[in-house]
Amino acid sequence: MPYSSEHKQKSRDKILDSALKLxxxxxxxxxxxxxxxxxxxxxxxxxxAHFKNKSDIYAEAILAALKHGETLLAQADxxxxxxxxxxxxxxxxxxxxxxxxxxxxxxxxxxTDVANREAPARKxxxxxxxxxxxxxxSKLMKDKLEDNTSFAITAMMIGGVALGRALNETETVxxxxxxxxQTAMRLLVESE
Amino acid sequence: MPYSSEHKQKSRDKILDSALKLxxxxxxxxxxxxxxxxxxxxxxxxxxAHFKNKSDIYAEAILAALKHGETLLAQADxxxxxxxxxxxxxxxxxxxxxxxxxxxxxxxxxxTDVANREAPARKxxxxxxxxxxxxxxSKLMKDKLEDNTSFAITAMMIGGVALGRALNETETVxxxxxxxxQTAMRLLVESE
DNA sequence: GTCTATAGAAAGATAGAC
DNA sequence: GTCTATCTTTCTATAGAC
Numbered sequence: 001m002p003y004s005s006e007h008k009q010k011s012r013d014k015i016l017d018s019a020l021k022l023x024x025x026x027x028x029x030x031x032x033x034x035x036x037x038x039x040x041x042x043x044x045x046x047x048x049a050h051f052k053n054k055s056d057i058y059a060e061a062i063l064a065a066l067k068h069g070e071t072l073l074a075q076a077d078x079x080x081x082x083x084x085x086x087x088x089x090x091x092x093x094x095x096x097x098x099x100x101x102x103x104x105x106x107x108x109x110x111x112t113d114v115a116n117r118e119a120p121a122r123k124x125x126x127x128x129x130x131x132x133x134x135x136x137x138s139k140l141m142k143d144k145l146e147d148n149t150s151f152a153i154t155a156m157m158i159g160g161v162a163l164g165r166a167l168n169e170t171e172t173v174x175x176x177x178x179x180x181x182q183t184a185m186r187l188l189v190e191s192e
Numbered sequence: 193m194p195y196s197s198e199h200k201q202k203s204r205d206k207i208l209d210s211a212l213k214l215x216x217x218x219x220x221x222x223x224x225x226x227x228x229x230x231x232x233x234x235x236x237x238x239x240x241a242h243f244k245n246k247s248d249i250y251a252e253a254i255l256a257a258l259k260h261g262e263t264l265l266a267q268a269d270x271x272x273x274x275x276x277x278x279x280x281x282x283x284x285x286x287x288x289x290x291x292x293x294x295x296x297x298x299x300x301x302x303x304t305d306v307a308n309r310e311a312p313a314r315k316x317x318x319x320x321x322x323x324x325x326x327x328x329x330s331k332l333m334k335d336k337l338e339d340n341t342s343f344a345i346t347a348m349m350i351g352g353v354a355l356g357r358a359l360n361e362t363e364t365v366x367x368x369x370x371x372x373x374q375t376a377m378r379l380l381v382e383s384e
Numbered sequence: 385g386t387c388t389a390t391a392g393a394a395a396g397a398t399a400g401a402c
Numbered sequence: 403g404t405c406t407a408t409c410t411t412t413c414t415a416t417a418g419a420c
Binding site: 026151 | 360
Binding site for chain 4: 007008011042043044045046049050
């Protein structure tokens, strides 16, 4: 038994990490299994010992983004809800995020990519989205639980970052990100 | 001269119409030139008499969406700015739009698709975006010209529809569309 | 200008050695 | 489990007839 089961798990995790990063940055069709495995430090043939096919790992990779939600929450230690949300808006709706100098959110980077794929990928995307939305909703208010503003806020965050990547003019990207940040904060205050 | 120049123009327009529709609905990589030409009622070989390559027609097709902006404006005849905007929000952030029962907006359907493509496509996308944004901004206010809310509103519209297509749960899609519509209207009132 | 036929490249998936 | 070699399909783009 030359390969331990922990070794297999470690390989699988490496491949998944590479998949999340590459798929998020380039989209499903622009990443080949060759590239994926090379990025993970392995070769093409080994892929199929871990995943059924390309479609399969795409959904798995998106699902792997769920763990970043935990990280987000963990950073909320000493801060108030309001502070945490403002910090999130600043980080998410930033040039660093758009220009991939920070960990990228598949919700914003893959919004229309996922729409053209099968159920498993969309199911995974939905799970990640609900996690983000619920996270924001929980910080948004304590009493007005019937309010649905969190959906509009997440749509604006995702739309703003997606636009930031699609647009070709730095000045317009600035305006979009600024406006989304300001409006998100405004909605925060006004929904209190 | 068996083929008139009007005939060529007509063919080109047919191909462009097909391209806008198919690319918008399926994305760049999921549409082949074969499918494109078949949809336009022609065959593969004729394509290159009209366009340099696939990348070329993608940018052209997006640019062709500019003319729909004119149509939008034309429908603004008897209505007030406020009415026109509310009508736009209802139409844009609707299930019919998300489910492709109405003409689809490439801004929402191709947001992340375009981000992975070259400059010409992103330039075309930027032009269409600025058109929509400017249209909304012109209806939004008469005096507060320094206000930038229109960027956040368009980001929310595009993000909301993109999410509507990506998500796999009808109930969540409902919530996203509802919330975006309500919030857009709220921003309308509050920015007066 | 439009057609059919085809060249050439890319990529998903499998087979078999180690 | 991971590797290299290869089968197979798909698709962009070109060539040449009409």
